Amino acid sequence: MVANRGYNSTSAKTRQRLIEAASEILDEEGYPAFTARRIASRAELKPQLVHYYFRSMEELVVTVFKRSSASYFQLHDEALSSPRPLHALWRLNCHIPEARRMLEYVALGKIYPALREEMRASGESFRALQIEAIENICRQRGIDNPPMPAAALAAMMSAVARSIVIESNVAMTMAHEELNTFVEKTLDQYDPS
Amino acid sequence: MVANRGYNSTSAKTRQRLIEAASEILDEEGYPAFTARRIASRAELKPQLVHYYFRSMEELVVTVFKRSSASYFQLHDEALSSPRPLHALWRLNCHIPEARRMLEYVALGKIYPALREEMRASGESFRALQIEAIENICRQRGIDNPPMPAAALAAMMSAVARSIVIESNVAMTMAHEELNTFVEKTLDQYDPS
DNA sequence: GCTGTCACTTGACAGGTGTACAGTCGCGCA
DNA sequence: TGCGCGACTGTACACCTGTCAAGTGACAGC
Numbered sequence: 001m002v003a004n005r006g007y008n009s010t011s012a013k014t015r016q017r018l019i020e021a022a023s024e025i026l027d028e029e030g031y032p033a034f035t036a037r038r039i040a041s042r043a044e045l046k047p048q049l050v051h052y053y054f055r056s057m058e059e060l061v062v063t064v065f066k067r068s069s070a071s072y073f074q075l076h077d078e079a080l081s082s083p084r085p086l087h088a089l090w091r092l093n094c095h096i097p098e099a100r101r102m103l104e105y106v107a108l109g110k111i112y113p114a115l116r117e118e119m120r121a122s123g124e125s126f127r128a129l130q131i132e133a134i135e136n137i138c139r140q141r142g143i144d145n146p147p148m149p150a151a152a153l154a155a156m157m158s159a160v161a162r163s164i165v166i167e168s169n170v171a172m173t174m175a176h177e178e179l180n181t182f183v184e185k186t187l188d189q190y191d192p193s
Numbered sequence: 194m195v196a197n198r199g200y201n202s203t204s205a206k207t208r209q210r211l212i213e214a215a216s217e218i219l220d221e222e223g224y225p226a227f228t229a230r231r232i233a234s235r236a237e238l239k240p241q242l243v244h245y246y247f248r249s250m251e252e253l254v255v256t257v258f259k260r261s262s263a264s265y266f267q268l269h270d271e272a273l274s275s276p277r278p279l280h281a282l283w284r285l286n287c288h289i290p291e292a293r294r295m296l297e298y299v300a301l302g303k304i305y306p307a308l309r310e311e312m313r314a315s316g317e318s319f320r321a322l323q324i325e326a327i328e329n330i331c332r333q334r335g336i337d338n339p340p341m342p343a344a345a346l347a348a349m350m351s352a353v354a355r356s357i358v359i360e361s362n363v364a365m366t367m368a369h370e371e372l373n374t375f376v377e378k379t380l381d382q383y384d385p386s
Numbered sequence: 387g388c389t390g391t392c393a394c395t396t397g398a399c400a401g402g403t404g405t406a407c408a409g410t411c412g413c414g415c416a
Numbered sequence: 417t418g419c420g421c422g423a424c425t426g427t428a429c430a431c432c433t434g435t436c437a438a439g440t441g442a443c444a445g446c
Binding site: 030031032103106107109110111116117119120123124127128131148149151152154155156158159160162163164166167169170171172174175176178179181182 | 300303304309349375
C-alpha cells in the first residue's frame, strides 16, 4: 500500500538533499536541466523520490524558490543594516550567482504559474523593504530633494543589476562600466562614505 | 534520393510561412512552445518540413531572431530620426510585444549558443547606435554636463524597460509608475518638448 | 520519353519528460 | 514474534522532443 508519500515530512533528510540538488542544478546548469531525473541523479537518489516528496515539479520548484528567497532575505537584511545600506544593497543586487538564479526562475515561471505568484509576492516585499529603507535614509540625513523618488531608485537598482546580468549571459559588456559608475555616483548622494 | 533539402532556397514561400509561424508562437505562447511540431502545426504544415528547410532548431531560431532584429532596426531607426528621438526610443523600448519577445530569446539563448552570439552582436550594434544618437543630441543642443554619460543613459533605458516587462510577467507593478516618470523626466533634459 | 531535380510525405528512431502504482525493505512498538 | 508504517524501489505509462532516411509525385530540359 502507498502510504503518506512523505509530502508532509518537510524536514526529512532526503527531502533536503533533493532541494539542495535542485538548487545547485539551477545555479550550475540553468532551467533546462531542472528535471526530476537530473536533480535526483545529482543528489545520488532514485528519480522516483522526487515525486515521493513533492506532488509535482511545480511544488518542488516553489519549495526551492522559497528557500532561495529566505536565504536572500538574510543577505538583504544584513545589507540594509550596514553602515552604507544602499551601496551594500547595490553590491548584493549585482552579486552574479543570485541575480543569475533569478533569471532561471523567470524562465521557469513561464511554465509554473504557482512559481510566478511566489515571485510576485517575494518581489513586492523586497521592494517594499527597500523603499522604506531609502525613505529612512532620506529622513535621517535630511535629504529633502532626492535625485529621484525612493520607489524609482529601488526599482532602478534592481533593473540595472538584472540587465547587466542578462547581457553578460550573452557576452555583452558595452556600457556596463559607465552604468555601474553612474549608479554608484547616484548612491553616493544618499550614502556618502 | 534526398536532394538539396531546401536549406538554400531562403525565399521559398513555405519557408517564409514557417518563419512567420515560429515568430507568432514565440510571441503568443513563449519559448516552451518553440518546437518543430507546434510551429509546423501553426503553419498548417507537416513537422518534417521544419527540418527540410532548416538544418536544426538552432538554425531556425537564429533565422527568426534575425528577422525580428531587422524589423526592429526599422522601428529603431524611425525613432531615432523623430523630433524627440529619446522619448521615441523610450516608447519603443517599453513596447511590450517587442520587449517580451526579447525575453523569450533570452530563455532560448540558454539552449542555443548560436542565438546567444547573434543576440550579442545585434545588442551591441543597437547600443552603439543609441550612444551615438545621444551624443549627437548633446552636441546639437549644447548640453555640456549631461546628467549621465551617453553610454549609461542608453544602457539604463534598456535595463529599465526590460525590467518592467519582466516584472509585469509575474504581475508585479510596484514602483513602475515612479520609475517611468523618472526616466521621462531625465529624457526631458535632453529632449525638451 | 527519359532523367534529374525540387517540394513534400511517410514512417520511424532514440531519447527525454512528468507521473503513477504496486511491491519491498527495515525498524519501532505491541 | 508479529504487525504496521514510513522510506524507498521496480516497472511502467503516455506523451513529447529533435532528427533522419527513404519514397512519392510533379514538372523542366534534353
